[in-house]
Amino acid sequence: MVRLAQVATDSAPSSPPPCGDVDGIEALGEPFSTYAKLLLAFDDANRDHHVALINGTATERARAELRRDKCQADIVSFQHHRANALLMDLRFAKMWSPAALELYLYPAFRDQLASQEIRIKELEDALLQLASHVGAITKTRSS
Numbered sequence: 470m471v472r473l474a475q476v477a478t479d480s481a482p483s484s485p486p487p488c489g490d491v492d493g494i495e496a497l498g499e500p501f502s503t504y505a506k507l508l509l510a511f512d513d514a515n516r517d518h519h520v521a522l523i524n525g526t527a528t529e530r531a532r533a534e535l536r537r538d539k540c541q542a543d544i545v546s547f548q549h550h551r552a553n554a555l556l557m558d559l560r561f562a563k564m565w566s567p568a569a570l571e572l573y574l575y576p577a578f579r580d581q582l583a584s585q586e587i588r589i590k591e592l593e594d595a596l597l598q599l600a601s602h603v604g605a606i607t608k609t610r611s612s
Contacts, residue, residue, distance in 0.1 A: 500551055507547055511540040556596045
């Protein structure tokens with residue numbers, strides 16, 4: 470009887486360690502914590518897909534592929550949403566408080582570009598290009 474209890478204790482899984490990674494992710498703040506969670510979910514789905522390809526049934530492979538594709542689509546959708554949100558923030562800042570926008574753009578672009586309008590236009594163009602690129606990827610994946 471003692472022997473059975475010892476075997477059961479040895480083979481029982483130990484309790485998982487506290488999730489320090491989750492706290493680290495939450496400490497990033499938004500939108501970085503959401504993006505990190507999406508990347509981790511995609512990594513898990515990709516790993517599961519790889520395992521299913523090696524030793525899974527056709528149904529398991531199909532489910533793993535669908536999960537992986539959904540996680541990838543979530544990442545693309547989030548990137549598209551963030552690009553649009555940042556573009557709207559820039560437009561509102563330009564309209565309501567050009568001085569605050571100047572302070573916001575100062576560290577990144579002050580030395581490279583001369584005028585505030587040129588900086589805003591260049592950033593808007595880059596965001597629109599990113600949004601159209603992400604939209605093209607989404608349309609390609611959905612068709």
